[in-house]
């Protein structure tokens with residue numbers, strides 16, 4: 001695990017590189033889709049945290065809402081707009097819907113929402129270590145799920161940002177916001193879009209100092225993250241990632257947010273333990 005290139009922001013704690021041993025497990029091939037999440041909601045009556053709050057964050061170029069529903073731009077990241085009525089059914093705001101997006105990843109879901117879905121599905125969130133191992137697709141120590149170069153023979157392999165962030169997107173990869181979950185070629189383990197498209201919640205708490213606590217003389221076994229902390233791990237980066245401000249679309253990249261946070265570029269992928 002970890003970044004051997006020194007690509008990451010030191011504040012993210014992508015190093016030191018360390019060896020981890022994992023019990024066999026399963027990882028879903030895609031992030032959870034709108035169609036799958038709709039089945040969960042229909043069956044369980046679950047209401048997401050963003051729906052209860054009545055507001056969530058939408059990227060400024062994608063907002064579909066009446067002027068009165070556009071509340072304010074976020075202070076330190078003004079490309080994020082707080083939109084009344086933005087939620088998983090209305091990913092760009094009240095005037096949007098998921099009618100044409102059944103195969104897109106569900107967004108505006110918090111870590112708590114992700115936990116609820118996974119339990120309903122008889123699954124669980126992946127640990128951060130499980131996520132990274134699965135995302136690498138068998139290519140240990142590489143930068144991306146397909147190798148070290150962002151461009152693989154000129155074709156885009158992931159959905160990130162192209163152009164001048166945050167004002168102009170040239171759409172070279174075909175998508176301003178989310179792409180269907182089975183876009184682009186899967187990695188060596190059959191996982192689609194482990195990097196790019198949407199950030200994916202992991203089970204663990206997030207602490208940039210966590211990797212430094214691993215033993216140097218033996219592999220850690222099934223690490224489950226820090227025991228305490230306010231944030232949960234997010235992995236994989238999103239359609240907003242761009243080298244100019246956020247190169248966190250690499251397999252080693254780490255981020256986190258509070259478990260009640262939702263936005264239009266965060267989703268999740270489930271996994272499961274193998275029955276013994």
Ligand SMILES: [Ca+2]
Nearest residue numbers: 159160173175
């Ligand atoms: Ca894109």
